[in-house]
Amino acid sequence: MYREEIKVLDCTIRDGGLINNYHFTDHFVDTVYRSACDAGVDIIELGKKLCESDEYTRVKYGRWNFCDDDDLKRVIDSHDSEYRPLVAVMYDVGRIDLSALQPRDQSPIDMIRTACYVADIDKGIDLAKRTKDLGYETTINIMAPSAAIESDLVEGLQQVNLADEVDYLYLVDSYGAFYSEQVTHYLNLYKTHAPNKELGFHAHNNQQLAFSNTQQAIIDGVNLLDATVNGIGRGAGNCNLELLLNFLKNPKFDVRPVYKAIQEVFVPLREEIEWGFNDIYGISGHLNQHPRAAMKQRSDEKNRDDCYDFFLESAAEIA
Amino acid sequence: MYREEIKVLDCTIRDGGLINNYHFTDHFVDTVYRSACDAGVDIIELGKKLCESDEYTRVKYGRWNFCDDDDLKRVIDSHDSEYRPLVAVMYDVGRIDLSALQPRDQSPIDMIRTACYVADIDKGIDLAKRTKDLGYETTINIMAPSAAIESDLVEGLQQVNLADEVDYLYLVDSYGAFYSEQVTHYLNLYKTHAPNKELGFHAHNNQQLAFSNTQQAIIDGVNLLDATVNGIGRGAGNCNLELLLNFLKNPKFDVRPVYKAIQEVFVPLREEIEWGFNDIYGISGHLNQHPRAAMKQRSDEKNRDDCYDFFLESAAEIA
Numbered sequence: 001m002y003r004e005e006i007k008v009l010d011c012t013i014r015d016g017g018l019i020n021n022y023h024f025t026d027h028f029v030d031t032v033y034r035s036a037c038d039a040g041v042d043i044i045e046l047g048k049k050l051c052e053s054d055e056y057t058r059v060k061y062g063r064w065n066f067c068d069d070d071d072l073k074r075v076i077d078s079h080d081s082e083y084r085p086l087v088a089v090m091y092d093v094g095r096i097d098l099s100a101l102q103p104r105d106q107s108p109i110d111m112i113r114t115a116c117y118v119a120d121i122d123k124g125i126d127l128a129k130r131t132k133d134l135g136y137e138t139t140i141n142i143m144a145p146s147a148a149i150e151s152d153l154v155e156g157l158q159q160v161n162l163a164d165e166v167d168y169l170y171l172v173d174s175y176g177a178f179y180s181e182q183v184t185h186y187l188n189l190y191k192t193h194a195p196n197k198e199l200g201f202h203a204h205n206n207q208q209l210a211f212s213n214t215q216q217a218i219i220d221g222v223n224l225l226d227a228t229v230n231g232i233g234r235g236a237g238n239c240n241l242e243l244l245l246n247f248l249k250n251p252k253f254d255v256r257p258v259y260k261a262i263q264e265v266f267v268p269l270r271e272e273i274e275w276g277f278n279d280i281y282g283i284s285g286h287l288n289q290h291p292r293a294a295m296k297q298r299s300d301e302k303n304r305d306d307c308y309d310f311f312l313e314s315a316a317e318i319a
Numbered sequence: 320m321y322r323e324e325i326k327v328l329d330c331t332i333r334d335g336g337l338i339n340n341y342h343f344t345d346h347f348v349d350t351v352y353r354s355a356c357d358a359g360v361d362i363i364e365l366g367k368k369l370c371e372s373d374e375y376t377r378v379k380y381g382r383w384n385f386c387d388d389d390d391l392k393r394v395i396d397s398h399d400s401e402y403r404p405l406v407a408v409m410y411d412v413g414r415i416d417l418s419a420l421q422p423r424d425q426s427p428i429d430m431i432r433t434a435c436y437v438a439d440i441d442k443g444i445d446l447a448k449r450t451k452d453l454g455y456e457t458t459i460n461i462m463a464p465s466a467a468i469e470s471d472l473v474e475g476l477q478q479v480n481l482a483d484e485v486d487y488l489y490l491v492d493s494y495g496a497f498y499s500e501q502v503t504h505y506l507n508l509y510k511t512h513a514p515n516k517e518l519g520f521h522a523h524n525n526q527q528l529a530f531s532n533t534q535q536a537i538i539d540g541v542n543l544l545d546a547t548v549n550g551i552g553r554g555a556g557n558c559n560l561e562l563l564l565n566f567l568k569n570p571k572f573d574v575r576p577v578y579k580a581i582q583e584v585f586v587p588l589r590e591e592i593e594w595g596f597n598d599i600y601g602i603s604g605h606l607n608q609h610p611r612a613a614m615k616q617r618s619d620e621k622n623r624d625d626c627y628d629f630f631l632e633s634a635a636e637i638a
Contacts, residue, residue, distance in 0.1 A: 180534060246526075262598055263625050279549070286565040305582065307586075
């Protein structure tokens with residue numbers, strides 16, 4: 001599949017950090033940044049930009065939950081590269097301090113992605129407007145649309161459509177619940193009610209469908225695609241960047257630096273933390289549930305693989 | 320997705336046996352059979368039916384490489400069930416002894432699937448005819464069509480189309496190389512050149528696409544679907560039966576017995592043998608290669624995760 005407009009966003013550090021509270025080593029983050037530069041990835045998201053407080057500290061919550069300018073600059077300077085991807089960070093509605101943000105021309109950040117649930121779309125749009133005023137590229141990532149009442153979602157989409165300051169509108173399969181049919185269904189909704197917006201897609205791999213659903217999004221006209229090296233990410237993880245680059249025929253991409261990064265730093269990390277498909281996440285995705293219960297099950301050393309019990313309990317809870 | 324005509328074939332033992340030389344315990348095989356009965360699976364394939372010899376013995380190659388009637392009967396009798404799936408076995412062209420096969424009415428077997436490469440389609444059709452004469456349901460599973468010259472494949476399809484004794488014609492993604500586009504492309508070829516045949520689909524999970532490609536096959540009209548419990552199978556394995564049953568809305572299926580079998584016997588087996596997606600199989604699928612080299616790499620304890628090296632070597636070999 002080749003379409004010139006397609007852009008790939010590597011959210012390895014931001015989504016992967018949800019597993020280990022953003023406690024990546026500098027070497028790990030630098031390696032992911034090098035991979036993104038050398039692979040020709042368009043955008044790299046290096047973390048969240050949340051508000052620090054006495055309780056919520058960098059030491060406890062990891063520096064990539066805060067993405068200070070100095071930390072970002074250090075990463076960018078760690079690799080000598082002619083080509084550099086845009087740098088993105090994520091805003092969570094209600095947990096940010098806009099006054100700490102410099103205008104884009106004085107910042108290492110190029111794009112701010114605002115994640116919000118349907119109920120918070122107004123707040124999300126407000127943040128997008130204010131970050132756009134500072135010169136940033138902006139996105140609204142509506143989380144868990146599969147759990148929203150569709151008429152509420154449609155109203156939110158219509159509001160986003162009217163906000164010129166939102167560059168990209170994201171369909172996010174937060175629960176890994178979509179089959180390709182649902183990807184198409186939701187994208188049709190998004191296209192109908194937010195026709196002015198360029199669309200993005202963010203998958204989760206609960207049912208081994210993150211990669212194939214991303215392909216479906218491409219077929220349905222989406223031009224901004226999220227992926228992570230080796231599929232790292234919360235729970236079942238995300239669309240594997242290396243599989244996606246293999247699929248895309250665009251000559252600007254080179255998959256080899258991604259495999260290099262996997263061999264160097266992801267294989268050792270897999271010994272320490274877990275991500276990716278397993279039976280428990282498959283059930284949680286099938287039942288369109290927040291991955292909370294599945295993550296709890298996986299952290300229970302004794303019962304982590306008891307998928308039959310987990311299926312019965314989960315099905316009973318939603319019955 | 321609900322379509323009344325859809326049938327599911329559980330090839331857990333036959334494809335899974337390729338990993339451990341068919342050395343499953345009786346308890347394991349009985350559990351898989353019980354799961355198939357209780358889940359309402361249409362057909363269960365319990366192994367290959369190859370020809371025994373002094374060199375090629377049941378002790379060395381496992382009893383499910385040979386599927387003697389007594390072994391099959393023992394499994395069938397192990398579970399008291401009102402509903403019973405049809406029992407299938409696989410024939411490999413050139414490695415069978417037809418004289419050892421009883422007519423269907425004196426045999427525990429209902430279906431014989433003949434696997435052959437494009438070059439051996441004549442021999443495959445001959446076997447299908449002779450097994451049909453004995454009363455069996457028959458399939459031709461053309462292996463590795465992605466590696467065949469398309470005009471040769473088309474000629475083979477036309478021959479199969481003329482053979483009334485072939486009940487089902489299978490599209491097999493032996494190398495796990497297909498994206499959904501290729502599934503559709505090949506199925507269009509099969510439908511054009513073998514319009515008389517009911518079609519089957521057999522996936523491999525090299526690129527995390529076995530399940531999604533099986534969905535694509537359904538969308539494209541295929542009514543006989545292969546899957547294995549927990550995705551067990553050679554290399555990256557197959558389409559996960561439990562994911563497929565979750566997807567299919569047909570009320571005749573019940574996924575719970577499959578999860579029960581996973582929890583009871585597959586979780587322990589995963590400690591002993593490996594199957595499923597990993598980086599090495601992803602590369603082999605992407606490059607449309609026989610999984611031989613990937614399996615060799617995975618069996619090399621020291622370098623099994625060296626995906627960057629494997630990518631460079633594999634790409635160089637086909638350059």
